Amino acid sequence: MTAVDTRAPAAPPARTEPLTRRSWRAPIAFGVLGLAALVLFGLLGKSGEDTTFVISTDNDWVQIGPVSVPSQATAIVLGVLMLLLAAYAAWRAWNRQRPGVWVAALFGVLWVLSFLVWAVAGKSMSLVGLLQGSLILAVPLAFGAMGGLLNERSGVVNIAIEGQLLTGAFGAAVVASVTHSVYAGLIAAPVAGLVIGSLLALFTVKYRVNQIIVGVVLNVFAVGLTSFLFSSVLKPNAATLNSPPRMPVIDIPVLSGIPIIGPVLFRQTLLVYLLYVAVFVVTVALFRTRWGLRVRAVGEHPLAADTVGIDVQATRWRNVLLGSMVAGLGGAFFTIGSVGAFSQEMTAGKGYIALAAMILGRWTPVGALAAALLFGFSDKLQQVLGVLQTPVPNQFMLMLPYLVTIVAVAGLVGRVRGPAAAGEPYVKE
Structure with a gap:
Protein backbone atom coordinates (compact mmCIF):
# COMPACT_ATOMS: atom_id res chain seq x y z
CA MET A 1 0.00 0.00 0.00
CA THR A 2 1.44 3.34 -1.06
CA ALA A 3 1.94 5.93 1.68
CA VAL A 4 0.24 9.25 1.18
CA ASP A 5 2.47 12.30 1.52
CA THR A 6 0.63 14.60 3.93
CA ARG A 7 3.23 17.31 3.93
CA ALA A 8 2.18 20.77 2.69
CA PRO A 9 3.38 21.58 -0.79
CA ALA A 10 6.56 23.56 -0.89
CA ALA A 11 6.11 27.28 -1.28
CA PRO A 12 7.12 28.67 -4.66
CA PRO A 13 10.48 30.43 -4.69
CA ALA A 14 10.26 34.06 -3.72
CA PHE A 41 32.09 82.14 -8.60
CA GLY A 42 34.97 80.94 -6.43
CA LEU A 43 38.36 80.58 -8.11
CA LEU A 44 37.69 83.33 -10.67
CA GLY A 45 35.63 85.46 -8.30
CA LYS A 46 36.53 88.82 -6.80
CA SER A 47 39.11 88.54 -4.05
CA GLY A 48 39.32 90.94 -1.14
CA GLU A 49 35.62 91.92 -1.24
CA ASP A 50 32.82 91.08 1.15
CA THR A 51 29.16 90.34 0.48
CA THR A 52 26.67 91.69 3.01
CA PHE A 53 23.24 90.15 3.63
CA VAL A 54 20.54 91.97 5.62
CA ILE A 55 18.41 89.37 7.43
CA SER A 56 16.31 91.46 9.81
CA THR A 57 13.64 94.18 9.61
CA ASP A 58 12.67 96.97 11.98
CA ASN A 59 9.56 95.16 13.26
CA ASP A 60 11.22 91.87 14.19
CA TRP A 61 11.28 90.80 17.83
CA VAL A 62 14.99 90.07 17.68
CA GLN A 63 17.22 92.38 15.70
CA ILE A 64 19.94 90.52 13.82
CA GLY A 65 22.71 92.62 12.37
CA PRO A 66 23.85 92.37 8.75
CA VAL A 67 26.06 89.37 7.99
CA SER A 68 29.20 89.96 5.91
CA VAL A 69 31.17 87.10 4.37
CA PRO A 70 34.30 87.05 2.18
CA SER A 71 32.97 86.58 -1.33
CA GLN A 72 35.66 84.42 -2.92
CA ALA A 73 36.33 82.16 0.08
CA THR A 74 32.62 81.59 0.70
CA ALA A 75 31.99 80.73 -2.94
CA ILE A 76 34.88 78.22 -2.87
CA VAL A 77 33.52 76.52 0.26
CA LEU A 78 30.03 76.36 -1.23
CA GLY A 79 31.45 74.93 -4.47
CA VAL A 80 33.26 72.16 -2.58
CA LEU A 81 30.06 71.30 -0.69
CA MET A 82 28.19 71.05 -4.00
CA LEU A 83 30.80 68.67 -5.39
CA LEU A 84 30.45 66.54 -2.26
CA LEU A 85 26.70 66.37 -2.87
CA ALA A 86 27.41 65.37 -6.47
CA ALA A 87 29.68 62.58 -5.21
CA TYR A 88 26.95 61.43 -2.82
CA ALA A 89 24.43 61.40 -5.68
CA ALA A 90 26.88 59.35 -7.77
CA TRP A 91 27.28 56.86 -4.92
CA ARG A 92 23.50 56.54 -4.66
CA ALA A 93 23.24 56.08 -8.43
CA TRP A 94 25.93 53.35 -8.34
CA ASN A 95 23.78 51.51 -5.80
CA ARG A 96 20.75 51.98 -8.05
CA GLN A 97 19.09 54.44 -5.70
CA ARG A 98 17.70 57.90 -6.23
CA PRO A 99 19.62 60.73 -4.56
CA GLY A 100 16.50 62.03 -2.81
CA VAL A 101 14.59 65.28 -3.07
CA TRP A 102 16.52 66.81 -0.17
CA VAL A 103 19.78 66.48 -2.10
CA ALA A 104 18.41 68.44 -5.06
CA ALA A 105 16.88 71.05 -2.74
CA LEU A 106 20.09 71.50 -0.74
CA PHE A 107 22.18 71.64 -3.91
CA GLY A 108 19.90 74.33 -5.33
CA VAL A 109 20.17 76.43 -2.16
CA LEU A 110 23.97 76.14 -2.14
CA TRP A 111 24.21 77.05 -5.83
CA VAL A 112 22.01 80.13 -5.40
CA LEU A 113 24.01 81.25 -2.35
CA SER A 114 27.24 80.80 -4.29
CA PHE A 115 25.87 82.89 -7.13
CA LEU A 116 24.65 85.60 -4.75
CA VAL A 117 27.95 85.99 -2.87
CA TRP A 118 29.65 86.42 -6.25
CA ALA A 119 27.07 88.72 -7.85
CA VAL A 120 26.62 90.97 -4.80
CA ALA A 121 30.34 91.17 -3.96
CA GLY A 122 31.14 94.58 -2.50
CA LYS A 123 27.43 95.39 -2.05
CA SER A 124 24.57 94.72 0.38
CA MET A 125 21.31 92.87 -0.26
CA SER A 126 18.26 92.16 1.88
CA LEU A 127 17.55 88.43 2.02
CA VAL A 128 14.18 89.09 3.65
CA GLY A 129 13.17 91.42 0.82
CA LEU A 130 14.27 88.84 -1.75
CA LEU A 131 12.27 86.03 -0.15
CA GLN A 132 9.25 88.21 0.54
CA GLY A 133 9.15 89.44 -3.05
CA SER A 134 9.57 85.89 -4.34
CA LEU A 135 6.46 84.78 -2.48
CA ILE A 136 4.47 87.73 -3.77
CA LEU A 137 5.47 87.10 -7.38
CA ALA A 138 4.63 83.40 -6.98
CA VAL A 139 1.00 84.16 -6.08
CA PRO A 140 -0.48 84.39 -9.62
CA LEU A 141 1.63 81.43 -10.76
CA ALA A 142 0.41 79.27 -7.87
CA PHE A 143 -3.24 80.18 -8.38
CA GLY A 144 -2.92 79.58 -12.12
CA ALA A 145 -1.19 76.23 -11.58
CA MET A 146 -3.87 75.08 -9.13
CA GLY A 147 -6.58 76.13 -11.55
CA GLY A 148 -4.86 74.11 -14.26
CA LEU A 149 -4.45 70.99 -12.14
CA LEU A 150 -8.12 71.08 -11.09
CA ASN A 151 -8.97 70.98 -14.78
CA GLU A 152 -6.43 68.36 -15.81
CA ARG A 153 -7.25 66.07 -12.88
CA SER A 154 -10.69 65.75 -14.46
CA GLY A 155 -9.28 65.22 -17.95
CA VAL A 156 -9.39 68.74 -19.48
CA VAL A 157 -6.14 70.41 -20.49
CA ASN A 158 -6.27 74.10 -19.62
CA ILE A 159 -4.01 76.14 -21.89
CA ALA A 160 -6.24 79.17 -21.25
CA ILE A 161 -4.68 80.01 -17.86
CA GLU A 162 -3.11 83.10 -19.42
CA GLY A 163 -6.52 84.37 -20.54
CA GLN A 164 -8.07 83.62 -17.16
CA LEU A 165 -5.34 85.54 -15.33
CA LEU A 166 -5.76 88.48 -17.72
CA THR A 167 -9.55 88.67 -17.46
CA GLY A 168 -9.30 88.26 -13.69
CA ALA A 169 -6.92 91.23 -13.53
CA PHE A 170 -9.26 93.28 -15.72
CA GLY A 171 -12.37 92.44 -13.71
CA ALA A 172 -10.66 93.16 -10.40
CA ALA A 173 -9.40 96.55 -11.62
CA VAL A 174 -12.74 97.73 -12.98
CA VAL A 175 -14.93 96.57 -10.08
CA ALA A 176 -12.48 97.81 -7.44
CA SER A 177 -12.30 101.19 -9.20
CA VAL A 178 -16.08 101.58 -9.38
CA THR A 179 -16.79 100.39 -5.85
CA HIS A 180 -13.57 101.74 -4.26
CA SER A 181 -13.24 98.39 -2.53
CA VAL A 182 -10.43 95.89 -2.99
CA TYR A 183 -12.66 93.16 -1.59
CA ALA A 184 -15.25 93.73 -4.31
CA GLY A 185 -12.44 93.48 -6.84
CA LEU A 186 -11.28 90.28 -5.18
CA ILE A 187 -14.74 88.79 -5.75
CA ALA A 188 -14.91 90.06 -9.34
CA ALA A 189 -11.61 88.41 -10.35
CA PRO A 190 -12.79 84.77 -10.15
CA VAL A 191 -16.08 85.75 -11.79
CA ALA A 192 -14.17 87.20 -14.73
CA GLY A 193 -12.07 84.05 -14.92
CA LEU A 194 -15.30 82.08 -14.94
CA VAL A 195 -16.26 83.72 -18.27
CA ILE A 196 -13.24 82.18 -19.99
CA GLY A 197 -13.81 78.92 -18.11
CA SER A 198 -17.40 78.69 -19.35
CA LEU A 199 -16.25 79.00 -22.94
CA LEU A 200 -13.51 76.44 -22.33
CA ALA A 201 -15.98 73.94 -20.85
CA LEU A 202 -18.55 74.59 -23.58
CA PHE A 203 -16.20 73.84 -26.46
CA THR A 204 -14.09 71.08 -24.89
CA VAL A 205 -16.63 69.14 -22.81
CA LYS A 206 -19.90 69.65 -24.68
CA TYR A 207 -18.69 70.00 -28.28
CA ARG A 208 -15.45 68.00 -27.83
CA VAL A 209 -13.22 70.44 -29.72
CA ASN A 210 -9.46 69.92 -29.45
CA GLN A 211 -8.54 71.23 -26.00
CA ILE A 212 -5.14 72.65 -26.95
CA ILE A 213 -6.57 74.65 -29.84
CA VAL A 214 -9.46 75.97 -27.75
CA GLY A 215 -7.09 77.07 -25.00
CA VAL A 216 -4.84 78.97 -27.40
CA VAL A 217 -7.82 80.62 -29.08
CA LEU A 218 -9.27 81.70 -25.73
CA ASN A 219 -5.94 83.26 -24.77
CA VAL A 220 -5.94 85.28 -27.97
CA PHE A 221 -9.59 86.19 -27.39
CA ALA A 222 -8.86 87.40 -23.85
CA VAL A 223 -5.92 89.52 -25.04
CA GLY A 224 -7.97 91.07 -27.83
CA LEU A 225 -11.04 91.72 -25.69
CA THR A 226 -9.19 93.29 -22.76
CA SER A 227 -6.97 95.35 -25.08
CA PHE A 228 -10.04 96.72 -26.90
CA LEU A 229 -11.84 97.54 -23.66
CA PHE A 230 -8.70 99.13 -22.24
CA SER A 231 -8.22 101.39 -25.26
CA SER A 232 -11.86 102.34 -25.76
CA VAL A 233 -13.24 102.36 -22.21
CA LEU A 234 -10.60 102.29 -19.48
CA LYS A 235 -8.03 104.66 -20.96
CA PRO A 236 -10.47 107.57 -21.57
CA ASN A 237 -12.01 107.06 -18.11
CA ALA A 238 -8.92 106.08 -16.14
CA ALA A 239 -9.86 108.13 -13.08
CA THR A 240 -13.12 106.26 -12.55
CA LEU A 241 -12.59 102.87 -14.17
CA ASN A 242 -8.86 102.15 -13.86
CA SER A 243 -7.69 103.50 -10.53
CA PRO A 244 -8.37 100.67 -8.10
CA PRO A 245 -7.11 100.75 -4.50
CA ARG A 246 -4.33 98.36 -3.63
CA MET A 247 -4.64 95.61 -1.07
CA PRO A 248 -3.17 96.57 2.31
CA VAL A 249 -0.49 94.49 4.03
CA ILE A 250 -1.91 92.57 6.99
CA ASP A 251 0.41 91.68 9.85
CA ILE A 252 -0.49 88.49 11.69
CA PRO A 253 -0.07 89.24 15.41
CA VAL A 254 2.88 87.53 17.09
CA LEU A 255 3.84 85.51 13.99
CA SER A 256 4.84 88.55 11.92
CA GLY A 257 7.52 89.47 14.47
CA ILE A 258 9.53 86.26 14.04
CA PRO A 259 12.85 87.08 12.32
CA ILE A 260 13.02 86.12 8.63
CA ILE A 261 9.95 83.83 8.73
CA GLY A 262 7.57 86.48 10.04
CA PRO A 263 8.09 89.18 7.37
CA VAL A 264 8.14 86.61 4.57
CA LEU A 265 5.10 84.50 5.48
CA PHE A 266 2.97 86.54 7.87
CA ARG A 267 3.39 90.14 6.71
CA GLN A 268 1.51 89.87 3.44
CA THR A 269 -1.73 90.85 1.74
CA LEU A 270 -5.01 88.96 1.97
CA LEU A 271 -4.34 87.38 -1.42
CA VAL A 272 -1.26 85.58 -0.07
CA TYR A 273 -3.21 84.25 2.91
CA LEU A 274 -5.92 83.05 0.54
CA LEU A 275 -3.20 81.17 -1.31
CA TYR A 276 -2.27 79.30 1.88
CA VAL A 277 -5.91 78.35 2.37
CA ALA A 278 -6.38 77.36 -1.28
CA VAL A 279 -3.36 75.01 -1.26
CA PHE A 280 -4.60 73.29 1.90
CA VAL A 281 -8.23 73.01 0.72
CA VAL A 282 -7.39 71.75 -2.77
CA THR A 283 -4.93 69.19 -1.38
CA VAL A 284 -7.45 67.80 1.10
CA ALA A 285 -10.30 67.89 -1.42
CA LEU A 286 -8.39 66.09 -4.16
CA PHE A 287 -6.69 63.40 -2.09
CA ARG A 288 -8.79 62.97 1.05
CA THR A 289 -12.43 63.18 -0.06
CA ARG A 290 -14.87 61.15 -2.14
CA TRP A 291 -15.23 64.11 -4.49
CA GLY A 292 -11.50 64.10 -5.16
CA LEU A 293 -11.48 60.36 -5.77
CA ARG A 294 -14.21 60.74 -8.37
CA VAL A 295 -12.43 63.63 -10.05
CA ARG A 296 -9.19 61.68 -10.31
CA ALA A 297 -11.08 58.63 -11.58
CA VAL A 298 -12.62 60.73 -14.36
CA GLY A 299 -9.19 62.07 -15.28
CA GLU A 300 -7.58 58.62 -15.35
CA HIS A 301 -10.26 56.36 -16.82
CA PRO A 302 -13.55 58.08 -17.67
CA LEU A 303 -15.16 54.93 -19.07
CA ALA A 304 -14.59 53.04 -15.82
CA ALA A 305 -15.84 56.03 -13.85
CA ASP A 306 -18.98 56.18 -15.99
CA THR A 307 -19.51 52.45 -15.47
CA VAL A 308 -19.71 52.87 -11.69
CA GLY A 309 -22.20 55.73 -11.99
CA ILE A 310 -20.04 58.87 -12.04
CA ASP A 311 -21.30 61.57 -14.39
CA VAL A 312 -18.15 62.27 -16.40
CA GLN A 313 -19.45 65.29 -18.29
CA ALA A 314 -20.87 66.99 -15.20
CA THR A 315 -17.65 66.36 -13.27
CA ARG A 316 -15.57 67.91 -16.02
CA TRP A 317 -17.90 70.90 -16.29
CA ARG A 318 -17.68 71.58 -12.57
CA ASN A 319 -13.91 71.23 -12.44
CA VAL A 320 -13.29 73.43 -15.45
CA LEU A 321 -15.46 76.17 -13.94
CA LEU A 322 -13.89 75.81 -10.50
CA GLY A 323 -10.34 75.77 -11.87
CA SER A 324 -11.05 78.84 -13.99
CA MET A 325 -12.29 80.74 -10.93
CA VAL A 326 -9.15 79.82 -9.00
CA ALA A 327 -6.95 81.02 -11.88
CA GLY A 328 -9.02 84.19 -12.21
CA LEU A 329 -8.46 84.91 -8.52
CA GLY A 330 -4.73 84.86 -9.21
CA GLY A 331 -5.27 87.58 -11.82
CA ALA A 332 -6.27 90.01 -9.08
CA PHE A 333 -2.61 90.12 -8.07
CA PHE A 334 -1.65 92.10 -11.17
CA THR A 335 -3.97 95.02 -10.42
CA ILE A 336 -5.25 95.35 -6.86
CA GLY A 337 -2.39 93.22 -5.52
CA SER A 338 0.58 95.09 -6.96
CA VAL A 339 0.39 97.67 -9.78
CA GLY A 340 -2.89 99.38 -8.91
CA ALA A 341 -4.05 99.73 -12.54
CA PHE A 342 -4.79 97.54 -15.56
CA SER A 343 -2.63 97.66 -18.70
CA GLN A 344 -2.62 95.72 -21.93
CA GLU A 345 -1.21 92.18 -21.77
CA MET A 346 0.09 92.84 -18.27
CA THR A 347 0.25 89.13 -17.43
CA ALA A 348 3.18 88.84 -19.88
CA GLY A 349 3.03 85.07 -20.34
CA LYS A 350 2.68 84.22 -16.65
CA GLY A 351 -0.14 81.81 -17.50
CA TYR A 352 2.24 79.63 -19.48
CA ILE A 353 4.75 79.65 -16.62
CA ALA A 354 1.89 78.62 -14.32
CA LEU A 355 1.25 75.71 -16.68
CA ALA A 356 4.92 74.75 -16.38
CA ALA A 357 4.68 75.03 -12.58
CA MET A 358 1.75 72.61 -12.63
CA ILE A 359 3.80 70.07 -14.61
CA LEU A 360 6.92 70.59 -12.49
CA GLY A 361 4.77 70.14 -9.39
CA ARG A 362 3.50 66.80 -10.74
CA TRP A 363 -0.15 67.85 -10.72
CA THR A 364 -0.27 68.35 -6.94
CA PRO A 365 -1.11 71.62 -5.12
CA VAL A 366 1.94 71.53 -2.84
CA GLY A 367 4.25 70.69 -5.74
CA ALA A 368 2.70 73.45 -7.86
CA LEU A 369 3.26 75.94 -5.03
CA ALA A 370 6.91 74.88 -4.69
CA ALA A 371 7.45 75.26 -8.44
CA ALA A 372 5.71 78.65 -8.43
CA LEU A 373 8.03 79.76 -5.62
CA LEU A 374 11.02 78.71 -7.72
CA PHE A 375 9.85 80.79 -10.66
CA GLY A 376 8.86 83.69 -8.40
CA PHE A 377 12.34 83.62 -6.86
CA SER A 378 14.03 83.79 -10.26
CA ASP A 379 11.77 86.70 -11.26
CA LYS A 380 12.47 88.63 -8.07
CA LEU A 381 16.19 87.85 -8.29
CA GLN A 382 16.49 89.46 -11.70
CA GLN A 383 14.77 92.58 -10.36
CA VAL A 384 17.07 92.82 -7.32
CA LEU A 385 20.27 92.19 -9.24
CA GLY A 386 19.21 94.70 -11.89
CA VAL A 387 18.86 97.40 -9.22
CA LEU A 388 22.23 96.51 -7.67
CA GLN A 389 23.93 96.70 -11.09
CA THR A 390 25.70 93.38 -10.75
CA PRO A 391 28.16 92.04 -13.38
CA VAL A 392 25.44 89.82 -14.84
CA PRO A 393 24.23 91.25 -18.19
CA ASN A 394 20.76 92.81 -17.98
CA GLN A 395 19.52 90.82 -20.97
CA PHE A 396 20.38 87.57 -19.21
CA MET A 397 18.55 88.69 -16.09
CA LEU A 398 15.42 89.49 -18.09
CA MET A 399 15.32 86.00 -19.56
CA LEU A 400 16.23 84.31 -16.26
CA PRO A 401 12.63 83.39 -15.19
CA TYR A 402 11.91 81.80 -18.56
CA LEU A 403 15.29 80.06 -18.65
CA VAL A 404 14.59 78.57 -15.22
CA THR A 405 11.21 77.42 -16.53
CA ILE A 406 12.77 75.55 -19.46
CA VAL A 407 15.57 74.00 -17.40
CA ALA A 408 13.21 72.96 -14.60
CA VAL A 409 10.64 71.32 -16.86
CA ALA A 410 13.22 69.70 -19.16
CA GLY A 411 15.77 68.62 -16.59
CA LEU A 412 14.21 68.34 -13.16
CA VAL A 413 10.85 66.77 -13.86
CA GLY A 414 12.25 63.74 -15.61
CA ARG A 415 9.73 61.16 -16.69
CA VAL A 416 6.37 62.07 -15.24
CA ARG A 417 2.89 61.14 -16.30
CA GLY A 418 -0.11 63.39 -16.00
CA PRO A 419 -3.72 62.19 -15.82
CA ALA A 420 -4.11 59.48 -18.46
CA ALA A 421 -7.31 60.90 -19.99
CA ALA A 422 -6.20 64.55 -20.03
CA GLY A 423 -6.85 66.04 -23.45
CA GLU A 424 -9.15 63.22 -24.51
CA PRO A 425 -12.86 64.04 -25.02
CA TYR A 426 -15.26 61.53 -23.60
CA VAL A 427 -18.09 60.15 -25.71
CA LYS A 428 -20.69 58.19 -23.76
CA GLU A 429 -21.34 54.87 -25.44
Missing part, protein backbone atom coordinates in the same frame (compact mmCIF):
# COMPACT_ATOMS: atom_id res chain seq x y z
CA ARG A 15 10.23 36.46 -6.63
CA THR A 16 13.03 38.92 -6.58
CA GLU A 17 12.38 42.47 -7.71
CA PRO A 18 14.32 43.41 -10.82
CA LEU A 19 17.15 45.84 -10.20
CA THR A 20 16.53 49.31 -11.53
CA ARG A 21 19.10 50.56 -13.96
CA ARG A 22 21.57 53.18 -12.86
CA SER A 23 20.58 56.75 -13.65
CA TRP A 24 23.48 59.20 -13.90
CA ARG A 25 21.42 62.25 -14.86
CA ALA A 26 21.41 63.86 -11.40
CA PRO A 27 25.08 63.17 -10.51
CA ILE A 28 26.27 64.53 -13.86
CA ALA A 29 24.09 67.63 -13.56
CA PHE A 30 25.20 68.25 -9.98
CA GLY A 31 28.84 67.71 -10.91
CA VAL A 32 28.81 70.07 -13.89
CA LEU A 33 26.91 72.82 -12.07
CA GLY A 34 28.99 72.44 -8.92
CA LEU A 35 32.27 72.59 -10.85
CA ALA A 36 31.06 75.62 -12.79
CA ALA A 37 30.12 77.39 -9.55
CA LEU A 38 33.46 76.54 -7.95
CA VAL A 39 35.44 77.90 -10.91
CA LEU A 40 33.34 80.89 -11.95
